[in-house]
Each structure stands twice: as structure tokens, then as C-alpha cells.
Amino acid sequence: MVKVTVPATTANLGPGFDTLGLALNLYNTYTFEEINEGLVFEGCPDKYKNIENLVYQSFAKTAKLLGKNLEKNSYGLKITMDTHIPVSRGLGSSSACIVGGVFGANALLKGNLSKDELFKIAVEIEGHPDNVAPAVYGGLTAAIVENGVYSVKYSISDKIKFCALIPDFETSTHEARKILPSIVSFKDAIFNVSRTAVLLKALEEGNFELISVSLKDMLHQQYRKTLISEYDEVKKICLENGSHAFFISGSGPTLMNITNDPDFIKNMENSTRYLKNKWDIKFLNADRSGVIIK
Incomplete structure (x- = not known):
């Protein structure tokens, strides 16, 4: 029997579109056991109890690579x-499934693939590395694809707390990508590149003023916010309650804040109770370990 625990992730972090990712201390745990015959699932809805299950698909593809x-x-x-990462909310639920299946297969079948090799398999299945990298390595990561996939890890200050507002509705990653323009202006590209460079140092130092200035974006959030019900109202409430920075987690609809105010959740719960949608508000810290196999 093998147990694989994978953290939730938030991608983009404002200007770091399709590049930056951060692991968070919210987890899915997948247990893999050899049985006499058949395929058995426990702990997931009936509609996922089949060979199309993403955890199984990832396990099977890795098993095939292992012969x-x-x-x-x-x-x-x-x-x-045992899942705690909400599905289709912009918190890396699909990456968690893929990483769980890939690492579970290597461990249960006694493969000798390294973490870096398993990372590449997971990225190939997922199609992009921004959520997979932090799920595998933990912490704050940046990743690129160029004749292979590469990832680096950055330090992040212990002073920084993340507060996620997770709504009771889903958004489609496909729709969130389809809504984006195929061409962006030179000015907007410079805007994001400059802020991404500053943001990484600001997160390392825990410099809230710099984080507030640099965690802004011109490439994707202005388009994706149109798919998120009550986006403008929620953003206004967050900023009025002292959020240092506000951004869409992944492709949404979860909305993320950076704060160091211990009363932020209490204030937000009072301020959001009359909104049309229900928003689950959680304080989250950076997970620094990534995937764990036992």
C-alpha cells in the first residue's frame, strides 16, 4: 500500500501568467493498494469511479512507462x-490528481524514476507546468517549457498569509483560456514582465508594499473576471477590509488575497454574508514540501 499526499496550488499570482505557481496547505491524499482483480475506487463521486478517472489515467500512463x-x-x-481541494475552483485539483497518480504508480510498482523525471511525466499529462511544479516541489515555483520542462524554486516569507475566497460555483478552465486575446500589446507585456521580476523579491522579503504594487496584471485577469460572478463586489470588499493584494487563483473562480491581518476572515465573513453566492473563506499558508509519499 502506498499513500501520496499532494498540496493545492495557486497559479499565475497576478502577473506571472502560465509561469508562477505556489503550493498551499490544503491537501488531497490518494492511497493505492494492489488487490486480486478489478479496479475499485473509494472516496469519490460515482461519476468518477471508472477508467476515465484522472488519478487512474495518470497511474496507468506511468505504469506503462515502467513496463x-x-x-x-x-x-x-x-x-x-481523501480530498480537500475543491474541484474546478482554480486551486490545482486536476494537477493534484495527476501528481498523485504519477507518483503513486512509481512507488507502488517500485519504479526507480526520480522526482524530476516524474515531474516531467506529470507535466506531459497536464499540458502545462504552472500548477504541477509547486505540487511536486512545494513552495513558490517558476516553470518554462523549451525542448523539455524546467522549474526553479523561490523562497517565500513566513510573514505572508493567503486568504482564499472559494465560491459555490465552478468555472471552466477551457472557457477561461478561450476568452483570452491571441495578441497583447507591447506595453502590457512590459507591464507584466517588470512586475513579475519585482514580485518574486517582494514575496521573498515579505514586503507588503512591494507586493501590493507588483501583484498586478494586464494579460489575463481583466478578461477572466467576466466569468466570475460578483468579482467586482468581492474585490471591493476585500480591499476595504485591508487586503494587501488581490488576484484570481489560476483561471478562477477562487479569489485570493495576501494579508497579515488576523481579523481579515472575520471581517470578510461579515461583509460577504449578503452576497448572492456563498463564499468559503480560508486562511492558507505556503506548503514548502510538495508531494509526499508514504
Whole structure:
């Protein structure tokens, strides 16, 4: 039996579109057990209890790379899921499934692939590295794809607290990407590049003034906010209650704040109670370990 724990992730962090990602202390745990025959799922809705399950698909693809074709062999597998990352909310639920399946297969089948090799497999399945990198390595990461995939890890100050507002509705990552323009202005590109460079140092130092200035974006949030109900109202409430910085988590609809105010959640709960949608408000810290296998 193998147990794999994977953190939630928030991607982009404002100007770092499709590049930056951060692991958060909200987790999914996947347990893999060999059984006599069949495929058994526990802990997930019935609609996911089939071979299309993303955890299983990732497990099977990794198993094939390790020389074990699950479709041809009568391999019995039980996958138990203890999930706390909300689905389709911009907190890396699909990356968590993929990383769980990839690392679970390598551990259960006694593969000898390294963490870096497993990272590349997970990125190939996911299609982009911004959520996968922090899920694997933990902390604050930047990743690029150029004849392969590369990732680096940055320090992040312990002073920084993240407060997520997670709504009771989903958004489609496909729709959130389709709404983006195919061409951006030179001015907007410079705006994001300059702020991304400053943001990384500001997060390392815990400099809230610099974070507030640099965690702004001109490439994606102005378009994606149109898919998030009550975006403008929620942003106004957050800023009025002392949020140092406000950004869309991934492609949404979760809205993220950076703060060091211990009363922020209490104030936000009072201020959002009359909104049309229900917003679950959580304080989150950076996870620094990434995926853990036991």
C-alpha cells in the first residue's frame, strides 16, 4: 500500500501568467493498494469511479512507462481518495490528481524514476507546468517549457498569509483560456514582465508594499473576471477590509488575497454574508514540501 499526499496550488499570482505557481496547505491524499482483480475506487463521486478517472489515467500512463500495461494485464488496483481541494475552483485539483497518480504508480510498482523525471511525466499529462511544479516541489515555483520542462524554486516569507475566497460555483478552465486575446500589446507585456521580476523579491522579503504594487496584471485577469460572478463586489470588499493584494487563483473562480491581518476572515465573513453566492473563506499558508509519499 502506498499513500501520496499532494498540496493545492495557486497559479499565475497576478502577473506571472502560465509561469508562477505556489503550493498551499490544503491537501488531497490518494492511497493505492494492489488487490486480486478489478479496479475499485473509494472516496469519490460515482461519476468518477471508472477508467476515465484522472488519478487512474495518470497511474496507468506511468505504469506503462515502467513496463506494466494495465489494460493488457489483469492488474487489480484499489484507489482511495481523501480530498480537500475543491474541484474546478482554480486551486490545482486536476494537477493534484495527476501528481498523485504519477507518483503513486512509481512507488507502488517500485519504479526507480526520480522526482524530476516524474515531474516531467506529470507535466506531459497536464499540458502545462504552472500548477504541477509547486505540487511536486512545494513552495513558490517558476516553470518554462523549451525542448523539455524546467522549474526553479523561490523562497517565500513566513510573514505572508493567503486568504482564499472559494465560491459555490465552478468555472471552466477551457472557457477561461478561450476568452483570452491571441495578441497583447507591447506595453502590457512590459507591464507584466517588470512586475513579475519585482514580485518574486517582494514575496521573498515579505514586503507588503512591494507586493501590493507588483501583484498586478494586464494579460489575463481583466478578461477572466467576466466569468466570475460578483468579482467586482468581492474585490471591493476585500480591499476595504485591508487586503494587501488581490488576484484570481489560476483561471478562477477562487479569489485570493495576501494579508497579515488576523481579523481579515472575520471581517470578510461579515461583509460577504449578503452576497448572492456563498463564499468559503480560508486562511492558507505556503506548503514548502510538495508531494509526499508514504
